Amino acid sequence: MAGSERSKITNPRWLLAELTYSCPLQCPYCANPVDFADIKDELTTSDWLRVFSQARAMGAVQLGLSGGEPLIRPDLSVLVRHARTLNYYTNLITSGYGMSERKILELKEAGLDHIQVSIQSPEKTLNDQLAGTESFEHKKEVARLVKKHGYPMVLCVVIHRQNIHQMRDILEMAIELGADYLELANTQYYGWAHLNRDQLLPTREQFEKAEAVAQGYKEKLKGKMKIYYVVPDFYEDRPKACMNGWGTTFLTIAPDGTALPCHSARELPGLNCPNVRAMSVSDIWLHSEAFNKFRGFGWMKEPCRSCPEKVKDFGGCRCQAYLLTGDMTNTDPVCSLSPLHERVFEAVTSARAATEIGAAKPMVFRNVRNSKNLNA
């Protein structure tokens, strides 16, 4: 990257700490890498404390504690306490599995700011089937306890073809549970979701119908519940401004200490991501090859290079460019100006065909056995 661009590097605002890849759930759209079972050697407590301090000193202020299932880390309260001392706003992103009222109180006392609970479906059978675990009633109970103990309650539902027809019930469930925020996250097709795309990607008609329902509720619930609707970019004609631009805002640290410009960037071949065991957060952010690779506009090919919209969308998502075109330096094929835009159309057609023939292929659930088999 040219020296002149270096001077424009902004500091990280968000730190996503993926504390572990272990998870009792098996969601087939999990954003963790498909080969997670082979990634061992989790960071120690003192590694995390150091990372939190270093990122905070650079200006990171939002901290996400995620995974896998972060509750599996026995040192979770220690990490939260340190984050509070540093004045982070700390978000716990959990499936709720393994959460108890005692733990909720312990985390509150440690200074946790908010708990986001994910529910797979408003219907028990589908929830438990997608999660690969009987968890529905417990998740609802956790949501109630979160609310009871004065946390802002954020409910997260990942949307895909298996549950998109339940949009109205999802919203009603969020109202019943008293959610302050509802995140309706259309599946983004990376990791396990990429693998199961034919079974997960809804049709355009399904998307439009569900979105209309969600927008209707958004209006109705104004001032009571905030609804974040994460758009499904396969039906857009311009790409998302992925990560608000590479290496501008977001820093993800994987369980083994690998530092990533986005949580899917592990999938990019030859990116050579640095590790917090060997480098400081500041060196990683400012000087590592991986964080500089797609900063600014110098790396772009046409049609992005001469496009006036590059300042808005930064060429879209590098992982999507890689997964759909085989080359991470290509324009995100979601863009209608991409010469490979038909790859998105092909994905949509393939998923539609799978629906019409009744989902011939079973979904591959995210678990250790499948991870090992896929990577063998």
Place this chain on the structure above:
Amino acid sequence: MSLDAKTLLAFSPLHRLQWEQAQQRHVILYPEGMVELNTTAAEILQLCDGTRNLEGIVEELERKFETTGLIDDIRELLETALENGWIREI
């Protein structure tokens, strides 16, 4: 959202207002989000501590900055804050 000049205002327990050294400004933090405040907005919102109403806040700031006629701007900011849930009427 219209604001009653007599109702006491408090900062929302579901949000946090703090000074950010790196950004040299106050910010409001909430689940997965952040609003950056300018100096005026920060001055006003810091006075929403549950002991003051619109009139009290205006009085305080007009005294502090030795000026008058701030009420319309302050009311507008507080109405936005109320609408966004940053503050609440108690």
